[in-house]
Amino acid sequence: MVQDDVTRRILAAIRAIPRGEVAGYGEVARRAGLPGRARLVARLLSGNDDPRLPWHRVLRSDGRIAFPEGSRGYREQSQRLRAEGVRVENGRVLGRRPAATLDEQIWGAPAPERAPSAKPEAARRRAARDKRS
DNA sequence: CGACTGACGGTCG
DNA sequence: ACGACCGCCAGTC
Numbered sequence: 001m002v003q004d005d006v007t008r009r010i011l012a013a014i015r016a017i018p019r020g021e022v023a024g025y026g027e028v029a030r031r032a033g034l035p036g037r038a039r040l041v042a043r044l045l046s047g048n049d050d051p052r053l054p055w056h057r058v059l060r061s062d063g064r065i066a067f068p069e070g071s072r073g074y075r076e077q078s079q080r081l082r083a084e085g086v087r088v089e090n091g092r093v094l095g096r097r098p099a100a101t102l103d104e105q106i107w108g109a110p111a112p113e114r115a116p117s118a119k120p121e122a123a124r125r126r127a128a129r130d131k132r133s
Numbered sequence: 134c135g136a137c138t139g140a141c142g143g144t145c146g
Numbered sequence: 147a148c149g150a151c152c153g154c155c156a157g158t159c
Contacts, residue, residue: 024141024142025140025141025142026141026142029141036142037141038141038142039139039140039141039142040141041140041141042139042140043140044140045140046139046140048140055140058140059140060140060141060142061141061142061143062142062143065140066140066141067140073140077140122136122137125137126136126137126138126139129137129138129139130138130139130141
């Protein structure tokens with residue numbers, strides 16, 4: 001099976017993460033030249049079987065492990081990270097700085113008013129399921 | 134073609 | 147700090 005370009009680039013980006021460091025899914029996607037494809041990165045890892053791939057260095061952007069607490073992958077990832085000297089506490093990697101909102105970082109502007117919009121319940125249902133599982 | 138799903142990201146209350 | 151939501155991308159059904 002020949003891996004397509006995108007796949008290889010993503011894998012390369014993951015392998016490029018230095019030992020003892022971590023990166024978010026979206027970050028990896030960006031480094032692979034695929035901004036906005038964080039979910040694609042996640043999908044790849046979900047089907048990954050290569051043991052030498054440092055998948056454990058990939059976390060959610062907020063520094064939390066993407067697996068539900070207590071799950072197999074959760075423990076596995078925590079252990080692997082700690083083995084590299086990364087401090088992990090309650091599924092969260094320390095040393096990360098969530099920082100302020102982008103608005104403040106970039107524009108330093110106060111919260112602009114936001115026109116209320118309808119509630120697409122299709123998206124809402126998805127969000128609920130997404131969170132549960 | 135449209136609904137559902139997921140190792141996601143970001144905003145808001 | 148947290149949970150509820152919305153937005154996005156891609157693959158399945």
